[in-house]
Amino acid sequence: MAVARLNKRYRIKYNIMHHHALAIDLGATNVRVALVSRSGKVIAKIKDKTPKHGKNGAVISQRIIEMIGLVMAKHPDARPAGIGISSMGPLDYQRGGPLHSPNIPFTFVPLVEPLRRKFSLPVFLLNDANAAVLGEQRFGAGKKKKNLVYITISTGIGGGAIVDGNLLLGGSGNAAEVGHMIVDTTHNIRCSCKKGIGHWEGCASGRNIPKFFKTWAKAHGKKIAVMPATAKDVFDHARSGNAAARGFLDALHRVNARAISNVIVAYDPELITIGGSVVFMNAPVLLSGIKKYVDRHLKTPEIRVSRLGDDIALLGAAAAAFAQNK
Template identity: 45%
Template sequence: MTTVIAVDLGGTNLRAALIDSADATILAHTAAPTPASGPSGDAITAAIIDRIETLLASAPGENATAIGVASAGPLDLDRGWVVNSPNIAFPVVAITGPLSERFDLPVALINDARAGVLGEWWAGAARGSDNVVYVTLSTGIGGGAVVNGRLLLGATGNAGEIGHIPVDTRYNLTCGCGYKGHWEAYASAKNLPGFFAAWRKEADVRDVAFDAGSTRAILEAVRKEDPVALAFMEALGQVNARGVSAVIVAYNPDIIVFDGPLARYHGDIVIRHMEPYIDRYLALPRLAVSELGGRSPLLGAAAYALEVCR
């Protein structure tokens, strides 16, 4: 059995798993909140090491051959760092050097959404397709693409930063990266309430029967057919459709797989309100919600490590 240690570093949660490469089985798993305070990014590096040590202690006798780390980006692959991520509390987090030194294993670093598309391609909804886009609707919005059977990485490993596609000039909301009008600033789980507030002000909506500061509450109100929530969902659907329309013409996929907490719990209504507004310049691909329960980036990190560390 060949096993790989996989790490998923997100803006909110840090997870690690031991994965059997033969059948993508997760043999052991551990998770903790991602550190958001401390003197430097070393706080996150230390937390990753702690998670891996906890993982290995829970599975004695398993000998991993490599470590794959999926992280929110941007990344500096030459240094093995996470740099200036809008969803991580520190400007620099060193990954590959400290982990390789501590565990004496090769370490591969990949953006979490690029890992996500590999996970879906290997063991999820995209099996059998060589043209896939993965969209994660989480703290931020990220993406990954496999085109003609090849993972797209780009010059610095950051190809697929689709959350920073410009989708709006009407509300002109500021993204966490500092620029305005980006998809992530409107439709991510973190920023959706801010978009609701801007829409509500322009629409002069005064009475709201749900918690307008909660993404979950807004989307649950949509399920209950609250008229205010439904009206907002049309605006959100148009914004999401602009992002997805750009993805379709850029990558021409057979399937787009949506993941992340927002997609897993509310993907059906997000897709339903978005689909009518998607451009049909190219054929509409299949739109699916991941069935891997949030494991796509972990599985993809393992697959990537197996490929680049052999």
């Protein structure tokens, strides 16, 4: 009887053991650590600036270890199934961390090994857009969908695709890097990746919209008294009725719609969700622009703005940990 009771207690404890995952979201500006439940509830979350000073990239993993310590100290009963990491790219999966990532001063940031060693838990590493599409599938609009694409339009543009129920990783883990598709052949704009001209990100990301506006205005002989400095300025001018800004938005919609058309051709998704700061601040205008100009010969899937907001990559990182531990 005592043994049966013990077993029962053990089983209960065992179930509790796997009701949570630790999720890390590492970006060039901020790093966030969260404890996430199986249902996608963020139970605890802390944020810090991504360390930029130190001998090498290990300062970042050290900071993450400290942050996990803080989260776990508040929830000592949680026994996470694993640690999922959503990271800025590009990633070196062999070494387990970002390599030559722009906007941070370290060549390589070791993530998988230091965390595995410290916490003796399975650790899963994904780039941020791949993590996001997993988050959408497990916790968002993509539930029960086997074919979906998530696109983020913020400082840069990224994408993640799930096809036939499988997350597409590709040979180097960088499949669905749709921000670097060529979508414009008239304005000759160099992308922020410095590797090409006419890339989607080079025209339509938050960082590059002002540059696209300037180039477009010059090409169309528009005299602009004060050039907008930010993407927000461009959208604000259009909202206030500025004719040049409204004309430019039409060109931006065509670029976005061409990119989305390419995404549909490449992945044949049932659902495309879009997110990222540029989308969240201008959702109706961007969505209607895409729908207006998307290739009408295509079978257009459902296209909607993600409801998971800024937590999507964090939730996706947790989903990766749960997926390995059902």
